[in-house]
Amino acid sequence: MSGNTSQLQVGDKTVDMAIKEGSVGPAVIDIGKLYAQTGMFTYDPGFTSTASCESQITYIDGDKGVLLYRGYPIEQLAEHGDFLETCYLLLYGELPTAAQKADFDYRVTRHTMVHEQMARFFQGFRRDAHPMAVMVGSIGAMSAFYHDSTDISDPHQRMIASMRMVAKVPTLAAMAYKYFVGQPFVYPLNSLDYTSNFLRMCFAVPAEEYKVNPVLSRALDRIFILHADHEQNASTSTVRLAGSSGANPFACIAAGTACLWGPAHGGANEAALKMLEEIGTVENIPKYIAKAKDKNDPFRLMGFGHRVYKNYDPRAKIMQKTTHEVLNELGIKDDPLLDVAIELERIALNDEYFIEKKLYPNIDFYSGITLKAMGFPTSMFTVLFAVARTVGWIAQWKEMIEDPSQKIGRPRQLYTGAAQRDYTPIGRR
Numbered sequence: 001m002s003g004n005t006s007q008l009q010v011g012d013k014t015v016d017m018a019i020k021e022g023s024v025g026p027a028v029i030d031i032g033k034l035y036a037q038t039g040m041f042t043y044d045p046g047f048t049s050t051a052s053c054e055s056q057i058t059y060i061d062g063d064k065g066v067l068l069y070r071g072y073p074i075e076q077l078a079e080h081g082d083f084l085e086t087c088y089l090l091l092y093g094e095l096p097t098a099a100q101k102a103d104f105d106y107r108v109t110r111h112t113m114v115h116e117q118m119a120r121f122f123q124g125f126r127r128d129a130h131p132m133a134v135m136v137g138s139i140g141a142m143s144a145f146y147h148d149s150t151d152i153s154d155p156h157q158r159m160i161a162s163m164r165m166v167a168k169v170p171t172l173a174a175m176a177y178k179y180f181v182g183q184p185f186v187y188p189l190n191s192l193d194y195t196s197n198f199l200r201m202c203f204a205v206p207a208e209e210y211k212v213n214p215v216l217s218r219a220l221d222r223i224f225i226l227h228a229d230h231e232q233n234a235s236t237s238t239v240r241l242a243g244s245s246g247a248n249p250f251a252c253i254a255a256g257t258a259c260l261w262g263p264a265h266g267g268a269n270e271a272a273l274k275m276l277e278e279i280g281t282v283e284n285i286p287k288y289i290a291k292a293k294d295k296n297d298p299f300r301l302m303g304f305g306h307r308v309y310k311n312y313d314p315r316a317k318i319m320q321k322t323t324h325e326v327l328n329e330l331g332i333k334d335d336p337l338l339d340v341a342i343e344l345e346r347i348a349l350n351d352e353y354f355i356e357k358k359l360y361p362n363i364d365f366y367s368g369i370t371l372k373a374m375g376f377p378t379s380m381f382t383v384l385f386a387v388a389r390t391v392g393w394i395a396q397w398k399e400m401i402e403d404p405s406q407k408i409g410r411p412r413q414l415y416t417g418a419a420q421r422d423y424t425p426i427g428r429r
Contacts, residue, residue, distance in 0.1 A: 010038045024059060041412040051232075053240065054403070057090060057395050058231045065311035069229060070094070078318045083224040083388075084108060084194050087166055090229055090395040105194075111167035112188035112197065114175075115145045122179050131176040131383045132261045138172045139165075140254035150248035152401055161249040162394045169253075169390045170194070173383045174201030180379065195221040198387070203375065215329040216374055219322045220384075223367055226315040227385055229392025230308075235259040235266065239393045240400050241409040249397060256393045257386050266382040266389075269368035272303030273337075273378050276368075281336055282343050293353055303365030304348055305358060312360045319366035320345075326370050341369045 006029050008015045015037050018030040028051045035041055044050045059068040067074040070089050077086055081095075088096045088104050096104060121141055125134050142164070143150055149161035175185050178201075186201045196212040199220065204210035230236070239256035243249070260266035279288050291299040306313050332338055345361050348354045371381055400406050 008034075008038075010040065013038060025061065035412075041414070043414050047237075047411075052237060052409075053232065053400065054405070055232070055396070055399060056093070057399060058229045058392070060231050060308055062306070062308040063310050065309055065314050067230075067314050074226065074314055075318060078222050078225045081225070082193070082195075083221045083228070086225045086228050087391040090391050091162060091398070107163055108167045108194065109188075109190050109197075111163055112171050112190075114168050114171050118145060118172075119175070119185060122175060125179065127179070127182065129180070131173075131180050131379050132257070132386075134176040134179060135172060135383055135386055136254055136258045136261070138176070139169065139257055140251055142168070143248045143250035146250070150250070152243075152246060152248065158249070158398060158401065162398060165249070165253055165394055166391050170198045170387050171201060173380075173387045174198060176383060177202050177376075177380055180377075193217070193221075195224065213329065215325060219326045219370060220374065222318060222322050223370065223384070224388040226318060226363060227367075227388035229389070229395065232396075233265070234262070235389065236393060236396050239397050243397045243400055244406060244409040246408075249394065252397055253390060253393050256389070260386055260389065261382055266385040268302065269364035269371070269385070270378045270381045272364050273368040273372060273381075275302040276337050276340050276344075279340050279344075282339050285340065285343055285347070289347065289351075301344075301359070303362055303368065304354070304360065306362045309362070310358055312358075313362045315363040316361055316366060319363050319370065320361070323366045323370045323373075326373050330373055332373055335373075338369060338373070341365070 004019050005016045006019055008017060015034065017034070019027050020030055021027045031042055042050070057070065059071075060066065069077060069086065070093055072089065072095070077089070084105050085096060085101060087108075088101065118138065118141070121138065122134065125137070146161070146164060149157045149164060151157045171188055178185050183205060186204045186206075188197050188201060192200060192212065196214075196217045199212055199217055200210050232240075235256040238259040239252045242252040242255040247255075263271050279285060288299065288301070291297045292301045327338065345365070348359060348361055354360070368378075368381060371384060372378070376384065
């Protein structure tokens with residue numbers, strides 16, 4: 001390594017590659033011309049050592065437990081702001097002034113209704129369809145209903161599409177929930193804030209008046225802030241890859257939603273709750289702790305540790321406080337599942353095995369407990385994640401579209417199949 005370049009020796013060739021510095025975090029080696037100069041590709045399954053893009057949106061330092069949106073620590077945004085303020089920040093790069101915030105809130109609020117024909121579209125799904133299946137289909141279908149915001153070369157149409165998705169995805173999510181439980185759809189109410197409106201669309205019924213609990217609304221708003229973006233994760237990379245082909249924004253967000261559905265990604269909080277159900281009672285915890293410590297046992301504690309955060313997940317600290325606020329507000333004292341969760345939390349924060357391996361409770365552990373306490377079934381957990389992450393996906397998509405160096409994504413491969421061979425007629429095989 002010399003100056004701002006790095007040298008790679010490949011056989012008798014020496015290849016000079018530029019080193020690029022970010023504002024914070026590790027530098028990167030630009031290998032863009034490696035194939036042209038050496039005839040070789042790099043091999044990096046999962047792209048764990050490869051920067052796929054340049055971005056100004058989110059920064060993570062997993063070793064130090066740091067998460068920044070546009071430079072602002074997640075703790076400060078969750079403590080002092082609301083979700084729509086975070087949306088504005090992610091989309092436009094700066095925190096809004098009071099006038100900008102009022103205008104943004106107004107525009108989002110008045111875009112929350114969806115085309116009335118979408119109600120009939122929902123009826124095409126089986127009555128017991130998983131809400132995430134409905135979400136993938138309905139978000140993708142938005143491109144069939146909103147033709148006037150699919151031209152990605154037009155900045156105005158990109159802005160309209162962005163606003164529409166931030167505003168309408170919660171409405172689609174509430175409709176997916178109502179369809180799943182067999183209740184009538186509830187229209188949005190412009191007098192309510194973003195998260196209160198969503199809770200009302202989920203839990204109100206025509207037969208009686210629904211009053212939003214401010215503690216639950218604030219808790220869900222905080223959950224949305226914590227999940228709004230998380231750098232180049234699997235679903236965000238999917239959105240960028242789909243967008244690199246020039247696909248319309250609704251199709252790109254539908255692709256991200258489909259990726260999020262995976263149990264290793266957005267389904268992690270659902271998996272954590274299923275683990276609590278498997279443990280069953282506090283009395284069973286020692287047995288499962290022993291199983292988790294046994295290298296030969298396939299059992300794994302879900303909701304502990306994180307692939308990126310080698311320290312405490314900064315979002316988990318906020319979620320821990322939020323979880324206990326919700327449980328106290330609802331006065332839940334006799335739920336065996338929550339008893340198991342609280343005891344597991346206590347053990348994980350004090351047991352040397354967990355501390356040494358840095359298996360701290362992560363955001364999925366706490367958010368699953370909180371959402372269950374609020375009344376959401378586990379099948380809705382990933383849907384709520386999608387509602388929150390939509391703005392991050394859009395911000396990342398928008399950044400990619402406006403990046404002059406952007407080109408269609410085309411990963412390479414290490415081919416290990418059969419070499420060229422000749423076709424044999426079927427009678428001679």
